[in-house]
Amino acid sequence: MLFKEMGLSSEILTAITDMGFETPTPIQEKVIPLLVEKNRDIIGLAQTGTGKTAAFGLPSIGNIQVENNYPQLLILSPTRELCLQITRDLETYSKYIKGLRTVAVYGGAPIDTQIRSLKRGAHVVIATPGRIHDLVRRNRVDLSHVTMLVLDEADEMLKMGFREDVDAILAQTPKEKNTLLFSATMSPEIATIGKTYMTDPVEITVGQKNASADSVTHLYHMVHARDRYIALKRVVDYYPNIYGIVFCRTRQETKDVAASLMKDGYSAEALHGDLTQSQRDYVMGKFRDGNLSVLVATDVAARGLDVNNLTHVINYNLPDDPENYNHRSGRTGRAGKEGIAVSIINMKEQGKMRQIERVIRKKFERKPVPAGAEICERQLFKLIEKVHQSEVNHEQINPYMEKVNSLLEDLSKEEIIKRFVSQEFNRFLDYYKNAPDLNLSAKSERENRSDRSERGGRGDRSDRMPYDKRKPSSKSMSRVVFNLGKGKGVSKIDIIDLMVKTSGVKDLEIGQSDIFKRASSVEVDSKFLKPLIAKLNKKNFNGVNIEAEDYYEFAGNDFRDRNKGPRGKRRSDRRS
Numbered sequence: 001m002l003f004k005e006m007g008l009s010s011e012i013l014t015a016i017t018d019m020g021f022e023t024p025t026p027i028q029e030k031v032i033p034l035l036v037e038k039n040r041d042i043i044g045l046a047q048t049g050t051g052k053t054a055a056f057g058l059p060s061i062g063n064i065q066v067e068n069n070y071p072q073l074l075i076l077s078p079t080r081e082l083c084l085q086i087t088r089d090l091e092t093y094s095k096y097i098k099g100l101r102t103v104a105v106y107g108g109a110p111i112d113t114q115i116r117s118l119k120r121g122a123h124v125v126i127a128t129p130g131r132i133h134d135l136v137r138r139n140r141v142d143l144s145h146v147t148m149l150v151l152d153e154a155d156e157m158l159k160m161g162f163r164e165d166v167d168a169i170l171a172q173t174p175k176e177k178n179t180l181l182f183s184a185t186m187s188p189e190i191a192t193i194g195k196t197y198m199t200d201p202v203e204i205t206v207g208q209k210n211a212s213a214d215s216v217t218h219l220y221h222m223v224h225a226r227d228r229y230i231a232l233k234r235v236v237d238y239y240p241n242i243y244g245i246v247f248c249r250t251r252q253e254t255k256d257v258a259a260s261l262m263k264d265g266y267s268a269e270a271l272h273g274d275l276t277q278s279q280r281d282y283v284m285g286k287f288r289d290g291n292l293s294v295l296v297a298t299d300v301a302a303r304g305l306d307v308n309n310l311t312h313v314i315n316y317n318l319p320d321d322p323e324n325y326n327h328r329s330g331r332t333g334r335a336g337k338e339g340i341a342v343s344i345i346n347m348k349e350q351g352k353m354r355q356i357e358r359v360i361r362k363k364f365e366r367k368p369v370p371a372g373a374e375i376c377e378r379q380l381f382k383l384i385e386k387v388h389q390s391e392v393n394h395e396q397i398n399p400y401m402e403k404v405n406s407l408l409e410d411l412s413k414e415e416i417i418k419r420f421v422s423q424e425f426n427r428f429l430d431y432y433k434n435a436p437d438l439n440l441s442a443k444s445e446r447e448n449r450s451d452r453s454e455r456g457g458r459g460d461r462s463d464r465m466p467y468d469k470r471k472p473s474s475k476s477m478s479r480v481v482f483n484l485g486k487g488k489g490v491s492k493i494d495i496i497d498l499m500v501k502t503s504g505v506k507d508l509e510i511g512q513s514d515i516f517k518r519a520s521s522v523e524v525d526s527k528f529l530k531p532l533i534a535k536l537n538k539k540n541f542n543g544v545n546i547e548a549e550d551y552y553e554f555a556g557n558d559f560r561d562r563n564k565g566p567r568g569k570r571r572s573d574r575r576s
């Protein structure tokens, strides 16, 4: 099917030609005709990268009556970045439609400016749920004429706790409207939203349900938890042209990994929720423009980052939620390119990996961590390629050549090449000379468990998180660790109080607890561990955004002692 056979207006078709879209993507083929002709409610199970924005955007823009100066199309998106990306896309689609106004409203920016924009008139409002709910409460936006509502990345909105806002917003919109819901995956919550707010929705799935894109290869390296960081460096070094995202599980880990990479001379930055909006914009801009090789990010912070040519996604840690793996790996292998998702895992994460394999319906392929010699070879060829591609400004360099030639007269061509290559390359060879094999041998895999407990006593008690490997005092107890300690003026009683209040369990059983300078570790009844951790992670206490983890899962993640090279050599001058 062609775009021009879909009933879209000539203004929209011209914009499509300008954008260089030749044929509709599968989701566009299915969704556009339904919206142009029948105004059906739709549940679209599709990931970012499938062309879903144009699938709902092109026909819905065509249905706007520009002469009526009120919001007719409302699009809800979970994050500011996605909100802005959709706005940019819709502005492009509608550039030949005279007088059509789109306004984006989102948190983290002055509400007054947004109110003024809305006042000037908006046919399309693209919003994050919290901010538009706020505007509704202040009576600053009129949703009573909305004819089409789009819930984009609905699964993310629910995960981020926007359900109440969504309910309140929807209550303000007319009953007879067209509702579209897009989600990467189907879940019971999504089905409930479908039942509650939609009329006889058509379910459209692009590719397999919950399946990951075919263009992505899923690899994993299995290493000791303590080697995670050096394994990451090997992966980055093994792909000299890497342009990728390294996903971490917590903000702190994101900061630590990015700081270590920067210190080790890599072109990397961190993207996480503790950055101010302008810092986030700066980092994202730098990455988008290709001025960073590696972005180290949390799942939430990376949402909405519209970069389509990533070569790699690296899972420094596997996500807890297999669906997040789908989101992560779906960021590579886009726009007709091949992508690689590399996961660095330790023995005890194999179960999690198998669970993800079931969800994405793909097998992970185990690969050995690249050896030093392989990396050196790859980097060397990259250097040679660079030499081939170098542009020579003959005019500027010629005046020096006579002198240069005479200074090098005593060396043969082979010798000159060797020496130039060595100039660039010696640091690399040095770093990887005697680099250890990081792969777990069958024997060490067998011994992994006892090995892990042997290293347990080594932890520095003033670390951000306690490297605490003691077994809980009884089988029914588990241990939570979090980033709040004496340094923030909290006492043991405060910590216990925090556990009880946060869990909401009055008689919560608490075992051994320890407070360190920047962290604490508390034993609690295992039954309540997971909900407690989830609630703690949403809390701010004495100015600290709490990051809590199950210490068994956490304990494997310590890389602090290992973030230097085999000889502690820094390579800060290696990369730009």
Ligand code: AMP
Pocket (backbone or CB within 6 Å): 020, 021, 022, 023, 024, 025, 028, 047, 048, 049, 050, 051, 052, 053, 054, 308
């Ligand atoms: P989305 O899934 O909406 O995030 O879109 C992913 C990317 O695909 C965006 O960069 C779009 O500009 C691009 N795109 C969408 N539809 C098409 C199409 N029919 N042909 C080529 N590229 C497209």
